[in-house]
Amino acid sequence: MTHISFRDRGEPPFEGEVDYIVIGSGAGGAVAAATLARGGAKVAVVEAGAWRDPDDYPNSTYGSMRDLMEDWGAQVAIGKALWPVVQARTMGGTTVINSAICVRTPADVFERWEKEFGIGQRSGQGRLADRVWKHQDDLEKELSVEEVPPEARGRSNLLALEGANRVGYKSYYMQRYVKGCVGSGQCMQGCKKLRKQSTNLVYIPEVLERGGIVLSSAPVHRILLEGRRAVGVEGHFDHPATHKRGSAFRLRAKKGVLVAASATHTPVLLMKSGVKSKALGNFFRAHPGTGVFGCYDDPVDQNIGATQGWASVAFRDDPGLKLETLAIPLELVASRFSGGGTQLMERLARYRNVAMWCHSVRAESAGTVRAPLFGMKPTIRYGLDETDMKKFREGMYLLAKTHVAAGARSVLPGISGLPFEIPADNIEIIRNGPVHPRAYIAILSHLFGGAVMGTNKDVSVTDGSGRVHGYDGLVVCDASVMPSVLGVNPQHTIMALARCFAEDMLR
């Protein structure tokens, strides 16, 4: 078993040779690496972040933002507004800090990919949709997927289901990659109770057990190309605490390099490595979302129970939304409340009695990811058009309506231009609220595109197996290949696609 962590600058460069190198250890990279290792290949996983086991996970939100997140969660997409892009930088990627939500890829996604991008037609390996669903069956077993158990639901999730039932739309307690959740409300800090099946606990150890190499704190600066063939990677170790540059590492791949560095970093890494493609960095998409607080007479204590335990996809087609609960830590609530001073403290004093429920928009708007002149930090340009903003606003109204049906006396939508607190009998005014993105505090939670699949090389970067057009041994296996948003949580789709692509590499 070989795990190489940070090496100081004075130490000799780390060098090695394997069959395949996988860049990134999140949902896509870890599954691809484990699939290749199961196929008998010698695999190296190279992860930019440090490897933290549950005993190393921070307890506080401060620690989580410092130790587990990319740039303290302060990376933003620039458009009409500045909306944060939340990503992890740790072994296991975002699977360490997310809510481990498991949703099967809807059939209409494959239909669209086939019709618009020529992806997924029947080939030697069978239809892509069937392969993905088969892998999703297996992943659900491997990752012990289960519904949020009753003892871990917490009042916020219970209220949301009750509210949805009263309004009259379908909703459910989530299926998650969590084994025996105890509802500690610490999904965002990494599950110290060892219940969440993040990839640093499942697939990365498997890669090591099967004779692979894992490099942590090892951001790849360049994919090595010989002509049009990917033959390795190189970079420098990065100290997990000080971020001082360490010694160099250089790995060579006999058979191929798989890139799963995320929808923002994969395009940048390909650009910086000299990969030529007209479409690289284009068609970046997301599920932008925000939350609406409901104010209840009795304490909700949203941090007791699963961080996210309830969802609805009843509005996925019309107007194009998904609704979920999301417990916001006390430390971050002030960032969602306007005002300051005594007024802000009075608002914060109600924390126990508020529940935050969120929406994500199935947005059609697209943006770009570009490489900076210096360094590797992506420049993300993204904004919602008016059609998507109307969906966004409608989602806030639906959440408010659900809160009111669940018994909330008032709601706090956080829309600039509307009152801070809106009484239950006046929530209709949300529907007449502004549609400008600057009026809202939102985040981009799920990211897609930037190195999209397709058959037309002018508008796509990879083929239907994630292979970069015009290059040998270079595969993308993360959300950057997805040419459209899904309208559901993407982790299950990313994992299953990565398994398909890794299988194709082995053939």
Place this chain on the structure above:
Amino acid sequence: MLFFVRNAMLAFYPRTGDLPGLEDTDFDTFLPQFRRETSFMFWLGIVLSAWLFQWTPLFTVFVPLPAFLLSKGLRDKHASKIGSSEFYLVRQAMLILKMPAGLCWGRHPDVRKRFALPAYAADPTTWKTS
């Protein structure tokens, strides 16, 4: 510089009858630690936001003094008004101040106790080395 940042952050989270303020937490230990651990760009944003906070009372409470020279009451009013400014970039700048200050305030055991939340154990700051 640290004085301006400290003063602005404290103004956003004052002590009230109900709640401990930022001044009741370990903020003076937190701020230098945060400055050391955060990225240059994030800290630069915080400093610029603090300057904006300090030099704008004329537009919020109509007093031609920097915020740190205002009375407690006027500074409180300034924090309230600038924190809900109609100008997007001003709101965003204040968010940059409120966010790290909130990370300090919300992790303090006295504050957490007030909200029936368990106190945090210290962050391990460790990682796997082998």
